Amino acid sequence: MSDAYKKAGVDLTAGYAALKTVKQLSGNDQLGAFGGLFPLADQDLTADPVLVAGSDGVGTKLLVAIAAQQHTTIGIDLVAMCVNDVLAQGARPLFFLDYLGLGKTESTRVQAILTGVVEGCRQAGAQLIGGETAEMPDMYTQDHYDLAGFAVGLANRRDLLTPANVRAGDVLIGLPSNGLHANGFSLVRDILFKQHAFALTDEFSELGHSLQAELLRPTQIYVDSVWPLLIRHRVASMAHITGGGLIENVARALPTGLSAEFAWGSWPVPAIMPLLGELGQLTPQDLRETFNLGLGMVLVVHPEERAATLAQLAANRQPAYQVGRVVTGDTPVVFKEAVNG
Known part of the structure; x- marks a missing residue:
């Protein structure tokens, strides 16, 4: 494989290692496809089901985690911000996707972040079905990163909280x-x-x-x-x-x-x-x-x-x-x- 992309600041090998890590942490071997899959056959579907979606981030709390070099719980924050919003509409969270943008894919830090995401999904009873880890030198400094998440839940229309x-x-x-x-x-x-x-x-x-x-x-x-x-x-x-x-x-x-x-x-x-x-x-x-x-x-x-x-x-x-x-x-x-x- 050509190392031209690596010389430009993007390490594809580190990205592949991050994907392997999240597969191991989540136990979901389907991660890495072009789209995340979630079967509905096992869900208790009603006559009038509604999908409820929520997207959020962690904000500048990330700067505290970066300064402290403590990244193991920030992923819980990410999941919580999304699934609690879905829950507030009256829906049960089903699945979650994450986005991690960073200046450099440092394996120990990425593993710590994703450990939190997986733990948050466990607490929420939601399945982590996909995500993206994007290494973007010049967009972020080497030590900085950003997190965003997306959750989807299911509700019966008549049971929605309004x-x-x-x-x-x-x-x-x-x-x-x-x-x-x-x-x-x-x-x-x-x-x-x-x-x-x-x-x-x-x-x-x-x-x-x-x-x-x-x-x-x-x-x-x-x-x-x-x-x-x-x-x-x-x-x-x-x-x-x-x-x-x-x-x-x-x-x-x-x-x-x-x-x-x-x-x-x-x-x-x-x-x-x-x-x-x-x-x-x-x-x-x-x-x-x-x-x-x-x-x-x-x-x-x-x-x-x-x-x-x-x-x-x-x-x-x-x-x-x-x-x-x-x-x-x-x-x-x-x-x-x-x-x-």
């Missing part, structure tokens, strides 16, 4: 996040590393560990916890709390004329978020519009389903909090102090 299902008096149930997840990192990095010049190895008493350990917590995947609720039709609508924080994302799960009234103080907020607020002199509105504030998913359930929903979540060992209610109003999301007792 704002139209929501009514005044519904209950808001929050599922805790695993910290920042993969959102707001441009602001996080600005506060911690530009405004204050902290190091990833720095520790804070509020956190009990290093910034690296905190910032690289992988995004929680909620499929195992939430799907049993969906098949029992317990959830009316749902919001995956990503970029835009509680305010923007919860608003997307509500119809016009109804408002999500959160009882502030009814759930624990991870210490990193008020710490960022203090260091960056952020307002409460800044925090609510940027971070998940401790809630990775917000479920909207009818009052008659509240007890059964909380019981099912407890049975699945999923912590959950009743964090508010749906009321009539023109402001989509409002916050009121929790009333004890």
